[in-house]
Amino acid sequence: MTSDQTILVAGAGGFIGGHLVADLLKKGHTRIRAVDLKPLPGWFQRFPQVECKVLNLQELGNCLEAVNGCDVVYNLAADMGGMGFIEKNKALCMLSVLINTHLLMASKELGVQRYFYSSSACVYAGYKQKNNDIPGLKEEDAYPADPEDGYGWEKLFSERMCRHFREDYGIRTRVARFHNCYGPFGTYDGGREKAPAAVCRKIIAAKLAGKSEIEIWGDGQQTRTFMYVDDCVKGIHRLMDSDVVEPINLGSDEMVSINQLVDIVEKIAGVKMKRNYNLSAPKGVRGRSSDNTFIKKSLGWAPDTTLREGMKKTYAWILKQMTKK
Numbered sequence: 001m002t003s004d005q006t007i008l009v010a011g012a013g014g015f016i017g018g019h020l021v022a023d024l025l026k027k028g029h030t031r032i033r034a035v036d037l038k039p040l041p042g043w044f045q046r047f048p049q050v051e052c053k054v055l056n057l058q059e060l061g062n063c064l065e066a067v068n069g070c071d072v073v074y075n076l077a078a079d080m081g082g083m084g085f086i087e088k089n090k091a092l093c094m095l096s097v098l099i100n101t102h103l104l105m106a107s108k109e110l111g112v113q114r115y116f117y118s119s120s121a122c123v124y125a126g127y128k129q130k131n132n133d134i135p136g137l138k139e140e141d142a143y144p145a146d147p148e149d150g151y152g153w154e155k156l157f158s159e160r161m162c163r164h165f166r167e168d169y170g171i172r173t174r175v176a177r178f179h180n181c182y183g184p185f186g187t188y189d190g191g192r193e194k195a196p197a198a199v200c201r202k203i204i205a206a207k208l209a210g211k212s213e214i215e216i217w218g219d220g221q222q223t224r225t226f227m228y229v230d231d232c233v234k235g236i237h238r239l240m241d242s243d244v245v246e247p248i249n250l251g252s253d254e255m256v257s258i259n260q261l262v263d264i265v266e267k268i269a270g271v272k273m274k275r276n277y278n279l280s281a282p283k284g285v286r287g288r289s290s291d292n293t294f295i296k297k298s299l300g301w302a303p304d305t306t307l308r309e310g311m312k313k314t315y316a317w318i319l320k321q322m323t324k325k
C-alpha cells in the first residue's frame with residue numbers, strides 16, 4: 001500500500017480501530033479518514049492529523065459519505081462486546097450486518113480497491129468446542145455451520161458477503177477471524193469488556209478497596225487464547241498485502257484456562273485472590289484455540305506476543321485509568 005492512498009478506518013473510535021489508525025500513521029500514511037458512531041470524546045485514541053467523522057454506518061448514505069474518495073477500507077465497526085454483551089444482545093449484534101453490507105455497497109459504487117473485514121472466532125461451530133482441551137480450530141471448522149447465536153451468524157454471513165463482492169465485483173476483500181484480542185486503549189468496564197480486561201479490572205478494584213476476593217464467570221476451567229493488539233494490527237497488514245482470499249485465523253495459539261489467566265494477572269499485581277465462581281454467569285463455549293498452520297504457511301508469521309508480556313502492558317494501562325478515576 002502506498003502512502004498517497006486514502007484510507008477509511010470504520011470503527012476507529014473503538015479498540016482495534018484506534019490501534020490500526022495509530023499504526024497507519026507510524027507507517028507514514030497521511031490520508032486517513034476515521035469514522036465511528038461514538039461522539040468524539042468517547043474514542044479510545046484520536047489523532048489531530050486524522051480526519052475524524054461521527055457517522056452511523058448502518059445507514060447507506062453515511063457509508064457513501066465515509067467511503068467517498070477512499071482507495072482502501074478497513075471495517076472494524078460493529079456493535080459488540082464480551083460474552084456478557086453478545087449473549088444478551090443478539091438482535092443488536094445481528095444489526096451490524098447493515099454496517100458491512102452498506103460499506104461493501106458503497107465501496108463497489110465508489111471504486112474502492114481493497115477492503116478488510118474483521119470477522120471472529122465466534123463463527124466456529126459450537127459442536128467443535130464442547131471440551132476445554134480441544135485442538136486448535138482450523139479455518140474449515142466453520143462448516144457445517146453452527147456459529148455463536150446472533151453475533152457469530154452475523155460474522156459468518158458478512159464473511160460470505162465479502163467473498164461474493166470479491167467474486168462478482170472484483171473488490172479485493174480480505175477477512176480475518178480474530179480470536180480474543182486484548183491490550184491498552186480498550187473497554188475494561190461497563191458490560192462490553194472481555195475476559196483479560198475484566199480480570200485486570202476486578203483485581204485492581206479489589207486491591208484498591210483493600211479486598212482479597214473476586215468473582216470469576218463459570219468454573220474457571222474454560223479455555224481460550226488471547227492475542228495482543230499489536231499482533232492483531234500486524235496480522236491485518238500482512239493479510240492485506242497477501243493473496244489470501246479465504247477467511248483466515250488471526251489469533252494466538254497459547255491456550256490457557258481462565259484460572260491460568262487469573263494466575264498471570266495475580267502475579268503481575270503481586271496479590272493472591274480468593275476466587276468466587278459464578279456458575280450461572282455467561283461463559284461461552286467450553287474450549288477454544290486457534291490453529292495457526294494456515295497463517296504460518298500463507299503469511300510466514302503468526303501472533304507471538306506471550307500472554308504474560310501483553311497482560312503486563314494491559315494491566316498497567318487499566319491501573320492508570322482506574323487510579324485516575
Ligand code: NAD
Pocket residue numbers: 010011012013014015016017035036037038055056057058075076077078079080081099118119120121177178179180181182186187194
Ligand atoms: P470496539 O467495540 O472497541 O470497536 C467497535 C467500534 O465500532 C466502536 O467504537 C463502536 O462505536 C463502532 N460502531 C458500532 N456501531 C457502529 C455504527 N453503526 N457506525 C459506526 N461505528 C459503529 O471493538 P473492537 O474490539 O475494536 O473490535 C473491532 C472489530 O473486531 C469488530 O468487528 C469486532 O466484532 C471484531 N472482533 C473483535 C474481537 C476482540 O477480541 N476485540 C474478537 C473478534 C472479532
